[in-house]
Amino acid sequence: MTIAIGIDDTDSRTGMCTTFLASELIQELEEYDLIGLPRLVRLNPNIPWKTRGNGAICLRFGEGVGKGIPVCQIGEKSYSSYDEDKGDLSSREIEDRVAKVVESHYRLDDENTNPAFVILDKDPPSSLYWKAVRGIVRLEEVKDMVAHIGVHRMYKNGRGLIGATSAVSWKPKDFTYEITAYRKRDKWGAPRELVKDSVIAMDKKLPSTFNNYDYEEGHMAIAPNSPCPVLFGIRGDSLEDLLPAMSMIKGEEIQRWTLFLTNQGTDEHLVRRTIGSIGAYESVIADAEVVAGPRMIQGGHLVFRISDGDEIDCTAYEPSKGFRTIVKGLRVGDRITVYGSIREDPKTINVEKLQIRSVVEVDEKIGNPKCPECGKRMKSVGTNAGYRCRGCHTQSEEGDAETVKADRTLSPGFYEPPVSARRHLSRPLKRMKSELEPS
Ligand code: ATP
Numbered sequence: 366m367t368i369a370i371g372i373d374d375t376d377s378r379t380g381m382c383t384t385f386l387a388s389e390l391i392q393e394l395e396e397y398d399l400i401g402l403p404r405l406v407r408l409n410p411n412i413p414w415k416t417r418g419n420g421a422i423c424l425r426f427g428e429g430v431g432k433g434i435p436v437c438q439i440g441e442k443s444y445s446s447y448d449e450d451k452g453d454l455s456s457r458e459i460e461d462r463v464a465k466v467v468e469s470h471y472r473l474d475d476e477n478t479n480p481a482f483v484i485l486d487k488d489p490p491s492s493l494y495w496k497a498v499r500g501i502v503r504l505e506e507v508k509d510m511v512a513h514i515g516v517h518r519m520y521k522n523g524r525g526l527i528g529a530t531s532a533v534s535w536k537p538k539d540f541t542y543e544i545t546a547y548r549k550r551d552k553w554g555a556p557r558e559l560v561k562d563s564v565i566a567m568d569k570k571l572p573s574t575f576n577n578y579d580y581e582e583g584h585m586a587i588a589p590n591s592p593c594p595v596l597f598g599i600r601g602d603s604l605e606d607l608l609p610a611m612s613m614i615k616g617e618e619i620q621r622w623t624l625f626l627t628n629q630g631t632d633e634h635l636v637r638r639t640i641g642s643i644g645a646y647e648s649v650i651a652d653a654e655v656v657a658g659p660r661m662i663q664g665g666h667l668v669f670r671i672s673d674g675d676e677i678d679c680t681a682y683e684p685s686k687g688f689r690t691i692v693k694g695l696r697v698g699d700r701i702t703v704y705g706s707i708r709e710d711p712k713t714i715n716v717e718k719l720q721i722r723s724v725v726e727v728d729e730k731i732g733n734p735k736c737p738e739c740g741k742r743m744k745s746v747g748t749n750a751g752y753r754c755r756g757c758h759t760q761s762e763e764g765d766a767e768t769v770k771a772d773r774t775l776s777p778g779f780y781e782p783p784v785s786a787r788r789h790l791s792r793p794l795k796r797m798k799s800e801l802e803p804s
Pocket of ligand 1 (some may be wrong): 374375380383384408409412414415416417418419420422476477479496497498500501502503523525526527528529553592638696
């Protein structure tokens, strides 16, 4: 029987990365076979107590059947994974060894680090995954769920049990892959040495990969900014392309690598909602009409308001850079679909992606109206108060001004922020071919 190990909440902002424990576990449990790929599962991106990307891992072990494929390498040693299992491994058999791996890496000193692991003989229901990626899960409900299907250990408040169990409950429908390359230990915390041109060359050569390089910012998005052991991660839709992709990257030595199956780039955090039914900590898809804005606020963020009967503000934050040019082009009356996460205070949708469904015609004023008596330009009486002719005293309405149809720069279609401003779970337009093709 395959057993599944789930781990979460081991790291802090000052170091480590839960994904690193995948290769540590594979090494520790090397007499067993890995079944399927190691999994990196991203959960609700709006959880306030996450460290960074709210990611948890799941690995399955047993006795593999057939020919394996290499999915991890540490130094010179390569480890494979198998599609099928004929073993009868039990959770208790490996509990202490999993604990040893977790306990030798977790960062307990950080007050927000509350590690946990599960070793489950049976998968929890996939409904747990959907709740964990889209909403809030209570620790008590997860404790009840795992009580009779294996073993678990919790450290400090043990909140990591939520992520650890949810990672095991993920039944992949849509999925992508990531190859994560790790640094030599003496480099952890030091600036990463990677050759930009090699990242660009890889990005151009292998179109099945995504989010590699931000051409707008000149930024290598494959490398994290934190002092963790990760050198870089390359994401893609084709498993076969990821090893060649990694080998194209020039820079410092790779000490180990792991291939993950992940829910990154799938939009699985999003739920279609009417504005009135949007709840806290949710990520939503909302069809609506622009009713105000856009206006720039302090910090370079752009805010506009939408309505579907109920109203809510939407914000394109400063880090979304050039995407704000699109948002700036919105006008009252445009019909759009907003994809994004809810920020509670102030309540706004943090825009992750935008579909412009239709743009309205806009009349742009080019001059005051001409007097119907003498033909001279009339004068404004005041803001929105109409016009009057100085000579004949003829009055005219505000709407009588001379206008032309404005040249709308926006056209219907999908728009997304640049690579550096995207969330792990956001589905890049590159992966949305079916939606982008005209039906
Ligand atoms: P990293 O990406 O560096 O691994 P992280 O961003 O994944 O770190 P964690 O340190 O794992 O963040 O913290 C997230 C915490 O939130 C974990 O304890 C996890 O169990 C919990 N959690 C995750 N999703 C939910 C959810 N939907 N409801 C409640 N708690 C959650």
